[in-house]
Amino acid sequence: MTGMKNQSKSGPVWDQNFHDDFARLLQWRRDVRRFDTRPIDEDILIDCLRLAVIGPSVGNAQPWRLVRVRNEARRQKIYDNFKRANADELACYEGEQRMTYGALKLAGLDDAPVQISVFVDNTTTVGHGLGARTMPEALAYSVVGMMNSLWLLLRSHGIGLGWVSILTPDDLGRDLDVPDNWTFVGHLCIGYPMQTSVTPELVACGWQDRLDLEDFLLER
């Protein structure tokens, strides 16, 4: 417990060393699209998954559904799905932007040793619907919170994650043969990253700069 101070009635607080290390973790936690193909430690992967799913979810519905994709034929179908969607997306751009887009590597589907497709079960009775009546999308949002924790946990072990959204969800659900009531959220490529910088690739290549907090924050 080196990184923690004493507990109060509000629970523990973490010390400055932890804050510094956590800040560096957030800086290094980038979307990874280039992976070393060497396998990752299975125990670390499972430990990270177990910790990620203790996170809060609306009504404690725990609506996350994970499909670990090992079968090569299924992996190829997902990669083909991405290539179709990516070609459609490329066709939306023109001129210099099209050249920049064409040069981007936008998924690690060809080299990531672990792939997990994440779905939400919007029909689950776990949690008895609490908190999801006015906002059914809160179920998917709970799943995304879990995915973000997993992303940070893996990164703290030096393992990268890339979230692929350039996919046609219906095709992916069919290719993975998941229950009809599962809705696709994102496909995760996981492995040791080829990454030597904290600068996001889309910043480095000139696609889109970062904005400041003040650009996002209103007062009312």
Next chain:
Amino acid sequence: MTGMKNQSKSGPVWDQNFHDDFARLLQWRRDVRRFDTRPIDEDILIDCLRLAVIGPSVGNAQPWRLVRVRNEARRQKIYDNFKRANADELACYEGEQRMTYGALKLAGLDDAPVQISVFVDNTTTVGHGLGARTMPEALAYSVVGMMNSLWLLLRSHGIGLGWVSILTPDDLGRDLDVPDNWTFVGHLCIGYPMQTSVTPELVACGWQDRLDLEDFLLER
């Protein structure tokens, strides 16, 4: 850098002390509905917000829009919005479940010193649409990732966060007078928590137990 090991071509890794402290942070990061009303440190809040918004977003679109709600009349409108939605939700339950629901405190809108409403701008041109064509919801998911990082950051400073989704989004957007193209994601209550346990309230009160990783994980 006590919690970090040497950097490799994959970037740094964090040491066992950090892993242990981060695991405890994830355990203590619960949805908080009971707050101490004493104010929180403004510098810590802004530092946490600045760090949260460096996280990845689809196309680097940074579609998060934050409204800090200080005005008492607006706060009251949000609280009234919650009370209406909560009464509707209570009416959906019967018998013992209804009694349990009625006894739950599901929002800290009456006591949290800081309140931030979070929206997504699905119409933003930042990021030039990259990655959001097949899945426009990836923009909202990027916002949720940022919110999850903020939740963990605040908690590491001993500050609690409660995510309120029992709200009617259209009414909330109108009451806060936000641009029409912003879509509500969640309302965050922030302050020092009255929290002495890592057990989720919905588990402690018997509403919904936790499930195991194996209940969520398929292989394909």
